[in-house]
Amino acid sequence: MRIPRPSGCGALFRSFSGLVLITMVASCATPGPGETRDGVFDPQEPANRRVHAFNKRIYSRLSGGGESGFIESLPIPVKNGVVNFSDTVALPQTVVNQLLQGRLLRASRNTLRFSVNATLGLAGLIDVAGPMGLPEDRSNFGETLYVWGFPEGGYMELPVLGPSTEREATGIVVDFFTDPFAYVLPSPQRYVRYGARLGELAIKRSEYGDALDAVMLESADSYAQARVIWLEKRRHELGDDSIEGSGFIDPEGLDTEGF
Amino acid sequence: MTYFTNRRGFLAGALSASALGALPGMALAASAAQAERLVQGLVDDVNAVIASGVAEPAMIAEFERIFVRYGDMPYIAAYVMGADGRRATGAQKKAFTAAFQGYAARKYGKQFRQFIGSEISVAGTQKVKNAYQVATVAKLRGQSPFEVTFFVGEKSGRFYNMYVEGVNMLLTERTEIGAMLDRRRGDIDAMIADLQRAG
Numbered sequence: 001m002r003i004p005r006p007s008g009c010g011a012l013f014r015s016f017s018g019l020v021l022i023t024m025v026a027s028c029a030t031p032g033p034g035e036t037r038d039g040v041f042d043p044q045e046p047a048n049r050r051v052h053a054f055n056k057r058i059y060s061r062l063s064g065g066g067e068s069g070f071i072e073s074l075p076i077p078v079k080n081g082v083v084n085f086s087d088t089v090a091l092p093q094t095v096v097n098q099l100l101q102g103r104l105l106r107a108s109r110n111t112l113r114f115s116v117n118a119t120l121g122l123a124g125l126i127d128v129a130g131p132m133g134l135p136e137d138r139s140n141f142g143e144t145l146y147v148w149g150f151p152e153g154g155y156m157e158l159p160v161l162g163p164s165t166e167r168e169a170t171g172i173v174v175d176f177f178t179d180p181f182a183y184v185l186p187s188p189q190r191y192v193r194y195g196a197r198l199g200e201l202a203i204k205r206s207e208y209g210d211a212l213d214a215v216m217l218e219s220a221d222s223y224a225q226a227r228v229i230w231l232e233k234r235r236h237e238l239g240d241d242s243i244e245g246s247g248f249i250d251p252e253g254l255d256t257e258g259f
Numbered sequence: 260m261t262y263f264t265n266r267r268g269f270l271a272g273a274l275s276a277s278a279l280g281a282l283p284g285m286a287l288a289a290s291a292a293q294a295e296r297l298v299q300g301l302v303d304d305v306n307a308v309i310a311s312g313v314a315e316p317a318m319i320a321e322f323e324r325i326f327v328r329y330g331d332m333p334y335i336a337a338y339v340m341g342a343d344g345r346r347a348t349g350a351q352k353k354a355f356t357a358a359f360q361g362y363a364a365r366k367y368g369k370q371f372r373q374f375i376g377s378e379i380s381v382a383g384t385q386k387v388k389n390a391y392q393v394a395t396v397a398k399l400r401g402q403s404p405f406e407v408t409f410f411v412g413e414k415s416g417r418f419y420n421m422y423v424e425g426v427n428m429l430l431t432e433r434t435e436i437g438a439m440l441d442r443r444r445g446d447i448d449a450m451i452a453d454l455q456r457a458g
Contacts, residue, residue: 038434210370220457221438228434229426236425249429251334251390251412251419258352259333259344 038228042155051157052223058160059216063209071206079203081125086196087136088117088124092180097139101147109134141178142171146238155227163230291384294391294411297418301329301409302379302395309377315369323364331417332356338419339432343440343447351447358454363432365458379407389413 042048071079091114098107116129130136145167146152153166161172182190205212219225235241308321326332336356337344347355382394391411398404410420420429436450439457443449 038430038437214366214370218457219435219438220442220453221435224434224438225431228431232426232430233424236422248387248390249338249410249420249427250388251331251410252414254334254337256333256337258347258349259336259340259356 038224040155040227040231041152042227044154044156048155048157049223051159052226054159055157055162056216056222059212062205063213063217071202074203080127082196082199082203084117084121084127085124086193086200087127087138088114088121089181089193089196090138091117093175093178094137094139096178096180097141097144097175100141100144101139103139103147106137106139110137113137140171141174142168143238145171146240152235152240155231157223157226163226165231165234168234291386291391293416295381295384295393297329297411297416298393298395298409299381301325301418302381304329306379319364319368322368323360326360326364329418330360331412331415331419332360334412334415334419335359335429338429339436341433341437343437343445347447351451354451355447355454358451359432359436362454362458369458382406386413390419 091110095107095110095114098104098110113129113134116132116134117124117127120126121128127136142165150167156164156166156169158164158169158172164172179190179193181193215225215229216222304325305322308318308325311318313321333356336352336359339359340347340352340355344352344355377397377399379395379397382396384394385392390413393409393411395407395409396404397407405424406422407424408422409418410422411418420427422428436454439450439453440447443453
């Protein structure tokens with residue numbers, strides 16, 4: 001896959017991405033039969049579990065090998081630099097999405113955050129804007145689709161990228177084609193953000209190693225644990241409390257006789 | 260490796276722990292102030308254990324005591340066992356509750372190491388139907404703060420659930436217990452034996 005260029009075949013790519021969007025969102029299934037015990041809609045569970053087994057092999061290899069040891073040994077300013085840089089280069093994309101969501105205040109705050117960090121923050125290595133009252137606030141097209149009222153769709157586990165939903169996966173594809181940076185930067189530089197993102201993920205993986213190990217290596221069914229935790233976290237981020245599971249649990253609604 | 264790409268999400272798993280602390284032989288938390296006091300007491304006890312610097316096994320034993328003191332254990336056990344609880348015998352229910360509180364103390368207690376030096380404070384309380392939601396904010400050194408919300412039953416006066424950045428402990432643990440039962444083809448005694456070693 002290539003990122004569209006502004007000239008020539010760009011229009012073609014743009015119409016292609018529009019097509020992908022329409023077909024993928026149209027195929028977002030709505031819950032019906034196929035719900036699991038946790039009230040999760042996962043019609044592709046067998047296929048998802050195969051992807052999970054693959055992801056788990058990668059995970060075990062990474063956590064067993066020397067790679068995480070290397071990341072842990074990096075000085076904190078280096079790690080912060082990578083995380084901040086990754087955030088900065090993702091900001092134009094966030095602003096585009098927040099504009100599409102009609103969140104003008106957050107979009108303008110992030111525009112300011114980008115301007116401050118890209119300049120005073122030495123090309124994004126230092127988060128100067130955060131302490132000034134402009135904290136990290138990311139968005140993506142998955143969130144835009146939520147704001148526009150598209151259903152979550154079935155749960156999906158993506159190779160390497162991990163837990164997702166049909167709506168989120170659609171968002172990832174669209175974001176790939178609508179990054180403003182891709183239109184202004186020449187070829188190698190426009191991929192820098194994906195490299196920074198990978199570095200950021202590796203750093204976070206090492207920071208939250210214990211919590212991740214508890215899910216991936218120590219739980220009875222790591223697929224089901226990752227699924228329920230990720231969905232809860234994502235729905236909370238989106239502010240979506242319309243789905244069963246995130247609703248109210250009645251503290252008197254159970255027969256506790258004998259426990 | 261992109262599980263929970265957002266740093267708060269990672270903490271969800273990690274910190275489900277801080278919920279598990281919990282109040283000295285309390286009366287019914289009939290009011291918002293009492294619910295808030297319960298959570299404050301729980302938070303203080305957890306912080307005291309973390310600050311004491313005792314060895315991990317002793318720390319985990321302390322967490323289990325805190326959990327039992329502040330938590331509505333029968334409710335939590337019945338919820339996480341789900342529909343399978345209905346076919347359990349009285350002895351199995353008792354054994355499950357005991358095994359679950361030990362498991363929770365180990366599982367979440369182990370992750371408390373990273374909370375040394377952290378500060379958890381009560382941010383506010385809201386009544387929803389027959390429960391109080393007590394919001395707390397945990398500040399970890401060098402990381403952005405994240406929310407942990409405790410749910411206190413109006414009638415029981417004890418906490419029965421917590422959300423860490425939106426991740427619901429009861430739901431997560433019911434999934435895990437269900438998976439442990441599936442692995443044993445529904446054999447409750449075998450699942451309880453596994454639970455005594457897990458976490």
